[in-house]
Amino acid sequence: MAMNKDEKAATAGLVSGGATIGGIGWAAAGLSAAEITGTLATLGAGYGMAAGIAAVAAIPLLVGGLGYGAYKLLAD
Known part of the structure; x- marks a missing residue:
């Protein structure tokens, strides 16, 4: 089964x-x-180690969102 653009x-x-x-x-x-x-x-930029953990956890989410958006934008 072929995948559509969203998949x-x-x-x-x-x-x-x-x-x-x-x-x-x-x-x-x-x-x-x-x-x-x-x-x-x-x-954590002055807010402590917990804020640093949150920042590190957010990075893959941001990159994943950028990968998703870039594919949707550039794929025909």
């Missing part, structure tokens, strides 16, 4: 978001606990 766009969003999650994991794999804590606190 292909959803797949593009899922793949781009998933690849972003993999990239974040790969980047953090070699860090110590202190480095991860410090990085999350820095990403």
